[in-house]
Amino acid sequence: MDNKIAFCGVLCLLSAFVAQSLPTESSLNWKNPVSSAVHTLNNFMANGIFSEQYDDTVLFYLYTDSTVNNTHQLWAGNVTALKSSDFNASKSKTLVLTHGFWDEVNSAFDNNFKNALLKYDDVNVIAVDWSYFTKNVNYLRVVSETKNVGSFIGQFVDFLIDQTGLSPDQVHLIGHSIGAHASGFAAKYLKGRGRTVARVSGLDPAWPGFYTAGTDERLSSTDAKFVDCVHTCGGGLGFPSPICQADFYPNGGKNVQPGCSWVDFGVCSHGRSFDYYAESIDPTHLFVAQTCNSVVEGVPYNCRNDGALMGYPASPEFLGVFYLTTRSSSPFAKNITSPE
Numbered sequence: 001m002d003n004k005i006a007f008c009g010v011l012c013l014l015s016a017f018v019a020q021s022l023p024t025e026s027s028l029n030w031k032n033p034v035s036s037a038v039h040t041l042n043n044f045m046a047n048g049i050f051s052e053q054y055d056d057t058v059l060f061y062l063y064t065d066s067t068v069n070n071t072h073q074l075w076a077g078n079v080t081a082l083k084s085s086d087f088n089a090s091k092s093k094t095l096v097l098t099h100g101f102w103d104e105v106n107s108a109f110d111n112n113f114k115n116a117l118l119k120y121d122d123v124n125v126i127a128v129d130w131s132y133f134t135k136n137v138n139y140l141r142v143v144s145e146t147k148n149v150g151s152f153i154g155q156f157v158d159f160l161i162d163q164t165g166l167s168p169d170q171v172h173l174i175g176h177s178i179g180a181h182a183s184g185f186a187a188k189y190l191k192g193r194g195r196t197v198a199r200v201s202g203l204d205p206a207w208p209g210f211y212t213a214g215t216d217e218r219l220s221s222t223d224a225k226f227v228d229c230v231h232t233c234g235g236g237l238g239f240p241s242p243i244c245q246a247d248f249y250p251n252g253g254k255n256v257q258p259g260c261s262w263v264d265f266g267v268c269s270h271g272r273s274f275d276y277y278a279e280s281i282d283p284t285h286l287f288v289a290q291t292c293n294s295v296v297e298g299v300p301y302n303c304r305n306d307g308a309l310m311g312y313p314a315s316p317e318f319l320g321v322f323y324l325t326t327r328s329s330s331p332f333a334k335n336i337t338s339p340e
Helices: 002-021 033-046 079-083 108-120 139-164 178-192 267-279
Strands: 059-063 072-074 093-098 123-129 171-176 199-203 226-230 246-250 288-296 299-309 320-324
Touching (some): 072 079, 079 139, 093 178, 108 123, 139 171, 171 178, 171 267, 178 199, 199 267
Antiparallel strands (some): 059 072, 059 123, 288 299
16 A cells, blocks of 8 residues: 555656646647657557457456355356356446556455445446556556557457347446546447447546547547546546546545545545445435536536536436535535435
8 A cells, every 4th residue: 555655646746747837738839748658658569569468467257236245257258157157138237347556356446336336226247357457566557558458348348248138328337547548448449339338437537647648548528428527636646627528526626535635645535536436326325516617726616506416326417517515534425315
């Protein structure tokens, strides 16, 4: 954990320098040094350097209501493993969870989501483990792999659709940090196959390494039929600007989120995005948000109460920029109703 905090701190300081000491991303003659380095790494990969066997390094684990504490490992193209698993295409949704930097499949991100989803909804949950790449102190290497890993995730979902009759309208991709961009690339791959998925949720999409990236090189609002984002460390570890169809800014969307501290360089605030989202899966915990014209540097402007909800129950009926406040500890939602 100390290494993670220290390295995330370096990233946060780097992104702050990029944001405050250099021209804006709209400047035509300026190139973000992080993005330039990533572009160089991608060129290396195109020539065969750093090539990996994704079948062995990007792993998929299935959880269902009958296997909450157990898992079936699945592989793209392995029909036998799929047929012997509990995957059921008739369930209401199939959710694909993609963790972030320095994380792994048994992290709080995956476990909190898996447990809540299987408790409150009738779904297949697939946790993606790409820790082979994300547990690497060379962050630029992780960034350079994100597009290929995301496309491989898309190929896996494509395999599920082909083999089970799963509809793209049942697919919901959820990613945290750099995993949000991987989810976007997975959705892009499927869209290119004529299989646009229902939803992608980006939880504080990573900013370092993606600051000047165009919409083809990061999560974007056109990747799925509905794309929502939760911003909790904007301008540090996460994107500060709205890049989705619905962008939620709890507590202004910046570091430091309530209950967090400055000393961890934004790691706590970065993680609050999935804390809030996972809690929102409980239908009695409502994160009611205001619709705003904008949220700039954590300050909301011209807001109104339209009844929008942040997190799992977010709806494509409410698009734009949203602001809300939370409690400083769990339960974070300020609107908790009685169970029916």
